[in-house]
Amino acid sequence: MTDGTDRPNSPQPGPAQGNGGGSGSGGYGYPQAPGAGGPGAAGGYGYPQAPAAGGYGFPQPGQPNPYQQDPHPQDAYPQEPHQQEPAQEPLPGPAFTPAPQPDWQAMADRSDAGRRTKRRMIVIGAAVAACAVAAATTLWFMNDDSGGADPKPGPVAEGSQSPSASPSEPAWDDPHTVPGQPNLLRDRTGSTNIALGPQAEQGPGTKRGEIRFKDNPNSYAQGAGQAVDTTKSFTVSARVFSSAKSGSRIAVSQGDGVSYSFELGHEAVNGKNSWIFRVQSGNDGAEATTSQVASDGLKTASAWAMLTGTYDATAKTMKLYVDGKQAGEVPVAAGIWAAPGPIQLGRARHHDIWAGQWAGAMDNVRVWDSALTAAQVATVKGGKSEVKPTHSWLIS
Template sequence: MTDGTNPPSSPQPEPAHGSGGYGFPPGPPAQSGYGYPSGDGGYGYPQSGQQPNPYQQDAQGQAWQQDAGQPWQPAPGPAQPGFTRLAGPEIAGASEQPDWEAMADRSEAARRKKKRWTLIGGVTAVALLAGGGTFFLLAGDGEGPDGGNAQPSQSASPEPEDSKSPAAYTATVAGDDTLLRDSYGSMGIRLGPDLKLGPLGKRFQVVGRGNGNSWAQSAEPVVDVTKSFTITARAYSSATKGSRIVMSQGDGESFSFELGVNEVNGKQAWIFRVQTGDKGAAATTRTVTAEGVPLFKKATLLMATYDAEKKNIALYVDGKKAGETEVPPIWQAPGPLQLGRSKHHNIWTGPWQGALHNIKVYNAAFSAEQAAAYKEGKLGPAPKPTHAWLLT
């Protein structure tokens, strides 16, 4: 099912100078805007001979450091050990978040049970001789898990070597608890003030409060929208109305793509929308929606794809295709990947309220079979993500 219009969004007020709004530090703004270090790189990207961007992590997962006098410098701190809980204030509403790891354990146990029943057979007759009589035990139908409601196991997709052991995994770069570590690349994601890192069993998630500071962003664009791609995340929305964006890309006049929640026909629905024109007009957007799917306080696996060869986009919810539609080439908006917000007509909209984790980017468009396999933890070792954050 498609929807070619932009439902009403929730614009966020622009912050006053020096107020620290949208998560930028108080005081005079940097000359290059958006709080990035000054320079000629646009969007805060470093140029030759200048200091590296503070959002970027190096090949060893360390945060870049800057000399004194630069506009931004991460606060010093100890290297993050194992899965030690990170310092910081308690997260509002964290107690309402799902225990993803426990759900995964239950799903794995149910999957093993179903496999045993499959080996035994739909109906297994066991002859028991007792007092000359013959009795039968029947393995009835319906004893297996509900596959539609089962959550993905922790082996939902291949992970890097350093994340197979819970003790080895860290969600942020060493010494900087506000920069999410890229497990497959080197693109850290800087957390805004109200998108907080919190525990998720032995791993981590981020939790947004649904206000103008509930966002995060990378230093540079992550997805090449001129080529095929797949983006996926596990989301838990605690908002009952309005636009709520899981991720988007672009910080100029408009987004290139956005994945999240919008109101469609008066009700909230999961959406995947792309922009095909450089003016950000509703007439040049293409949208796939998943209407009638429960999403309030429900752990949901979202996946969106763009096939550059077939020129179409598709949306999958918990491994099932919600819809697809043909699209013209996607407009390559300037600016980085965003978590928890999207740009509409030069205004930030869709602040995220709820939890996010297991965010991945692939440079190929998944098929319906691959999307289903990913949900069931049977995707196999390929394809591999190009970037990944907050793995489980």
């Protein structure tokens, strides 16, 4: 064991010649190369052996050396750049198989086919609905005059004005009016058109081409001239709907002077609301004498009725028919006064003023220049008169 001090260096004799002579490694006096098995091996004579791990004075493995400083401190010299190791080749593994992609073209084709099917269904549905509406409308027109309950006219806003349009652009395609003049009712079998007053309405909002009146002085219609020669036999007819439950209400009359010559409507007779056909006789209406036929026990409000009045100038008699059935007959000995002025709808002239404003609706207004028989009147309600009228308006 050494105490850590150097031994004195004693010279050694040179190597003998021969016997492995020279200064070959491992010769006498020279240490053998490390690892050789001779006396010059590490730890041989003359050289200290390598300190055994864990010996006295040496640090244990894995412990810091308190006697030796780090020759290359981190803060004094920069570290040599770390040389990147070459990338290793990936280990062989199972081959990668991409996920299957959807068939976009097939999906697009299916989407287009679905849209085409939906469009076809919409078109078919619209066609079916249109056919159903057309069939229902046809049945309604066919059954409207079959004796069943007639529909009521729709509501009309108070104060609304009659439709208007320029002569070149009619408000709507209406066979009941003069083309380009929606406020002028066309005479279908004659030449006497009837102009609507400011608050009489006939247009797209009405049914069957009917005209509607609002029970005020501005709600009327007036013809371009006379339609009836009251000195001769005649028949006047109109399909009417009255909204008024009482009072004097005139649907059709003629004359605009001091008084009317005839009027057709409803009036309270003997305390009952009745349909009436009334004519005027006397000396130019100054000393009026009237003759009238009234219905008995028939409903006059909120129901459609076909009113027909006839005057036979030869027999001097007048008759009233309601829905094709005779309601009464009276004589007219003095004849009917030929009052001046045109045909009127929705009002009548009484004592030089307008009276009897109609409240409700009407259509199928017709005039014949003869007194129709009971059999002929019966066909008027169905719109299939055997005798062609001389004038007609709003014919459905």
